[in-house]
Amino acid sequence: MIIKIRFFGYFEEYLGTGINELEVPFGCTLGNLFYLLADIWSDKFVKIWDYDKKIFITPFIVMVDGHDIHDLDYLLTEGSLVTLIPPIVGG
Amino acid sequence: MKGYWSKLLRIDLTTEKITNENIPQSYFEDYIGGSCLGIRLIYDEMDPSIDPFSPEALLLFVTGPVTASPLGTAGRFQVVFKSPQTGILCDSSSGGFWGTELKNAGYDVLLIKGKANHPVYISIFDDVVQIRSAEHLMGLTTFETRDHLIEENRNLKARVLCIGPAGENLTLYSNLMNDEARMVGRGGPGGVMGSKNLKAIVVRGTRKVELFGEEEFKKFAIHLNKLSATAPGIDNLRKYGTAEVMDNAWPTSDIPVKNWSVGSYEELTLPLGGKLMKATMLKHHVGCYHCTIGCSRWVQIREGKYQMDAPGPEYETLGAMGTLCMINDLEAVSYAAHLCNAYGLDTISYGSSIAFAMECYEKRLLTDQETEGIRMTWGNKDVLVDLVKQVAYKEGFGKFVGLGVKRMSEIIKKDSDKFAVHVKGMEVPMHDPRAYFSWASNYATSPRGACHLHGMSAIYENSNDPIPDWDLKGYYPRHSNETKGKITRLAQNWSHIIDSMVVCYFASFQMTPSDLVNLINLATGMNLSVMKLCEIGDRINALHRVFNYRCGTRAIDDNLPERLLTPLESGGAANQVPDLDYQLKEYYEIRGWEKDGKPSKSSLQKLGLDDVINDLYSR
Numbered sequence: 001m002i003i004k005i006r007f008f009g010y011f012e013e014y015l016g017t018g019i020n021e022l023e024v025p026f027g028c029t030l031g032n033l034f035y036l037l038a039d040i041w042s043d044k045f046v047k048i049w050d051y052d053k054k055i056f057i058t059p060f061i062v063m064v065d066g067h068d069i070h071d072l073d074y075l076l077t078e079g080s081l082v083t084l085i086p087p088i089v090g091g
Numbered sequence: 092m093k094g095y096w097s098k099l100l101r102i103d104l105t106t107e108k109i110t111n112e113n114i115p116q117s118y119f120e121d122y123i124g125g126s127c128l129g130i131r132l133i134y135d136e137m138d139p140s141i142d143p144f145s146p147e148a149l150l151l152f153v154t155g156p157v158t159a160s161p162l163g164t165a166g167r168f169q170v171v172f173k174s175p176q177t178g179i180l181c182d183s184s185s186g187g188f189w190g191t192e193l194k195n196a197g198y199d200v201l202l203i204k205g206k207a208n209h210p211v212y213i214s215i216f217d218d219v220v221q222i223r224s225a226e227h228l229m230g231l232t233t234f235e236t237r238d239h240l241i242e243e244n245r246n247l248k249a250r251v252l253c254i255g256p257a258g259e260n261l262t263l264y265s266n267l268m269n270d271e272a273r274m275v276g277r278g279g280p281g282g283v284m285g286s287k288n289l290k291a292i293v294v295r296g297t298r299k300v301e302l303f304g305e306e307e308f309k310k311f312a313i314h315l316n317k318l319s320a321t322a323p324g325i326d327n328l329r330k331y332g333t334a335e336v337m338d339n340a341w342p343t344s345d346i347p348v349k350n351w352s353v354g355s356y357e358e359l360t361l362p363l364g365g366k367l368m369k370a371t372m373l374k375h376h377v378g379c380y381h382c383t384i385g386c387s388r389w390v391q392i393r394e395g396k397y398q399m400d401a402p403g404p405e406y407e408t409l410g411a412m413g414t415l416c417m418i419n420d421l422e423a424v425s426y427a428a429h430l431c432n433a434y435g436l437d438t439i440s441y442g443s444s445i446a447f448a449m450e451c452y453e454k455r456l457l458t459d460q461e462t463e464g465i466r467m468t469w470g471n472k473d474v475l476v477d478l479v480k481q482v483a484y485k486e487g488f489g490k491f492v493g494l495g496v497k498r499m500s501e502i503i504k505k506d507s508d509k510f511a512v513h514v515k516g517m518e519v520p521m522h523d524p525r526a527y528f529s530w531a532s533n534y535a536t537s538p539r540g541a542c543h544l545h546g547m548s549a550i551y552e553n554s555n556d557p558i559p560d561w562d563l564k565g566y567y568p569r570h571s572n573e574t575k576g577k578i579t580r581l582a583q584n585w586s587h588i589i590d591s592m593v594v595c596y597f598a599s600f601q602m603t604p605s606d607l608v609n610l611i612n613l614a615t616g617m618n619l620s621v622m623k624l625c626e627i628g629d630r631i632n633a634l635h636r637v638f639n640y641r642c643g644t645r646a647i648d649d650n651l652p653e654r655l656l657t658p659l660e661s662g663g664a665a666n667q668v669p670d671l672d673y674q675l676k677e678y679y680e681i682r683g684w685e686k687d688g689k690p691s692k693s694s695l696q697k698l699g700l701d702d703v704i705n706d707l708y709s710r
């Protein structure tokens with residue numbers, strides 16, 4: 001199935017891309033997606049995502065279809081939009 | 092003690108007496124410097140009931156132990172005063188180079204009292220301190236004043252801090268400008284300076300304070316500077332400035348829209364973002380003293396009616412004067428913001444007041460007659476530009492807008508307080524408590540009224556083990572109330588410490604409490620621990636609170652306007668509302684505040700503030 005993923009802030013700069021379409025297997029969870037991203041952007045993604053502890057090293061908000069999701073077992077569905085947002089900076 | 096001159100320069104403008112005084116070492120040990128030291132000094136000397144515009148009111152400029160050191164961003168300084176806008180004690184920070192010069196001139200603190208009998212400015216060239224006539228500067232904008240004084244003093248290295256016409260006219264949210272549009276923005280310090288007939292302070296210093304572990308400090312500072320220069324999040328700040336928030340924070344609805352009534356959306360925010368600014372008008376980015384981040388912008392608009400070649404707007408400005416008013420024309424907002432800088436107005440309060448007036452106009456609580464024919468419609472960018480001068484000079488409808496949201500609402504009445512977005516008279520900064528719940532207790536209890544810089548609590552949400560050094564471990568999603576009272580306390584303490592050192596918040600993102608302790612100890616020779624540092628944060632928070640309590644602040648004032656506790660219907664914070672009472676209960680318990688909002692005797696004793704107990708409990 002195809003899902004969409006949108007990066008914000010330095011993540012977007014870092015990975016050099018804004019919105020991506022990604023083909024993932026049916027039954028793909030949020031956790032599975034992060035492993036997939038780690039494979040695609042290996043050296044860069046591991047600076048942000050701790051592969052072993054399964055946590056973001058830097059603070060991040062993960063939204064799926066506009067809602068915050070904290071559960072790595074959250075099931076993605078066809079057309080899901082996953083959004084990764086770094087913490088706010090600015091004053 | 093190293094890292095300080097232990098010198099306070101006192102200038103009484105009434106008597107024209109200029110004196111040098113020693114600052115007791117214990118004050119540095121207990122309060123470090125910057126805001127914290129300034130608050131202690133004001134507490135000692137100023138009766139809280141004094142009118143902020145009276146000659147008796149004090150105005151303090153305070154540096155810290157790392158000011159003018161090799162540490163990046165250490166050119167900042169703090170200004171401490173009783174705010175005419177809120178009626179409570181306010182401390183406000185600014186960057187640039189002015190603070191460095193004050194420190195290098197040989198002073199930790201500049202204390203100003205009294206009122207000159209004609210307009211004056213102060214010049215400080217090391218030991219040579221003079222009060223000089225400023226008759227010829229009256230009415231000049233901040234930029235004109237600065238240029239004039241640099242030329243007049245024939246010293247290109249001198250730095251100028253000044254007020255614009257808004258400060259001269261005692262507009263409630265008038266500010267101070269130093270260097271190239273570095274603003275001491277909040278709480279109305281411009282009017283306090285104006286009330287003293289003081290137009291500007293020129294300073295140049297050629298000395299260097301000795302640090303305790305000079306070499307080690309330098310090595311450590313360079314290490315931290317490099318961290319700031321290379322951190323991925325910071326890189327964006329350098330590239331796009333704080334305007335990057337417009338590009339990136341809209342999905343969470345942290346950006347307020349239409350006087351805080353609508354969730355943020357990209358069609359409105361991206362046209363105000365850092366990317367567009369970079370692509371269309373950025374000339375170069377600008378940094379303060381020794382800063383490896385350089386978050387500020389210099390922009391140029393070559394054509395059309397908004398032509399300018401000047402410092403560009405920050406995120407807070409773009410929010411208050413842009414999305415809050417439904418204006419997403421970057422050129423118009425940049426130009427209006429430039430006018431605010433020139434006339435000396437705080438852009439957050441100005442934009443918020445315009446947005447509030449627009450909603451009143453829409454609801455017919457303000458008529459065309461009352462606005463003197465100005466159509467205060469959403470998105471009207473002409474209003475944004477045209478009213479700056481009127482507010483600064485207290486003319487026409489601008490006189491009313493210059494009162495700020497709280498006072499405007501008190502005059503309009505008719506339930507307008509429900510959408511008058513302020514806390515204790517301070518307009519709320521551009522981050523929404525419905526997006527990050529910790530903003531709720533943070534804004535409600537912030538010592539100077541709603542403030543995101545007295546505790547950037549939201550950065551500890553959605554983060555794993557946010558401050559382990561201060562025992563803040565775990566993970567706290569933004570839309571939960573759990574531990575938000577504790578987060579608020581620690582975020583506020585963090586800000587008290589960095590405002591005492593004095594360093595920039597953005598540089599402190601890369602630092603831990605251990606780093607801060609290291610810097611202070613290496614600079615001064617003190618032997619602080621990370622927990623002691625937290626205790627100093629608690630102490631200054633308590634002292635600030637005691638002063639405010641004596642000004643009349645009570646628990647009922649630790650509140651948010653109804654608008655911020657009403658769910659948004661759309662966006663990334665839809666249907667979410669923080670539980671303020673729940674957060675405040677936790678916060679009050681941790682701080683040791685009583686039901687009416689006053690710090691308990693035992694909490695004050697624990698912090699070594701026995702001397703202030705009588706002030707509070709004998710009343």
Ligand code: SF4
Nearest residue numbers: 164378379382386595
């Ligand atoms: S990060 Fe920005 S505000 Fe802070 S010191 Fe550097 S240039 Fe100044």
